Amino acid sequence: MPKFIVVSDLHLVPDPEELSCTLNPAERLHQAVDHINETHPDAAFCIFAGDLADDAARGAYDVLKSGTDRLAMPSYPTMGNHDDRALFAEVYPQHVNAETGRIDHVLDLDGCRVIVLDTLKVGDDAGEMSDVQFDWLDARLAEMRETPVVVVSHHGIANVGTPLDFISFTQKERLAEILTRYGNVRQIISGHVHLSTAGVWLGIPFTTIAGSHYTIHPSLKGPIPDIPRRAGPAQMAVVLTSPEGVVVHHENFVDGNDLLPAEFFRWDPDN
């Protein structure tokens, strides 16, 4: 059964010894790589679904490369709201899509197409895509109408009922109209919200993963910044595809769930 991996929300910092709150994001990256190489060496590829960097510094992408260079399979990163497309492209120039100018990918497995979308809106924590990206996505879906498709992006298409919904994807109806046009989209897998969810939005199944950095739990409390952040689980999606459908395993590679000090997460949404 064809398999691929999705890891999200690494929040890497340039100095691997520098801590992001009380977590070491580089250590988490290498834990994820070790887990994938040991447990899923048969995966076709690994997608890193955005928030690769915590502060959008060039050095954070060098740290990422120290992990992707160790992976036993190809990797395909894309952008989240914490990322900087130009700095990323200095380290990974091969991942800039020549048609869209964004970090979009189309990946074909045996009997399944995977489309990775760059949803970074520069200067904003919410997500969006360009007109060129919408046209590119439409074309990639249209040319494989009989093939099941899985879409991976940083921002999810649906609100998930947490205080962070105000920084979700902004063009929901436009994206949903394209994703439902050919009837071949089987699943959308996203990060961004730092928690595990599953649901259906306008007929499209979706799931979010907790990611590699902190986890929000319980998830429905507010207001920001008082929602609790925990040290785990650090989680990846292990995705199994077949002609009949798609299975997503929410697989934890770190299980710790200690409550993290709130002072690390004070932020002003207007800044």
Ligand SMILES: [Fe+2]
């Ligand atoms: Fe994140």
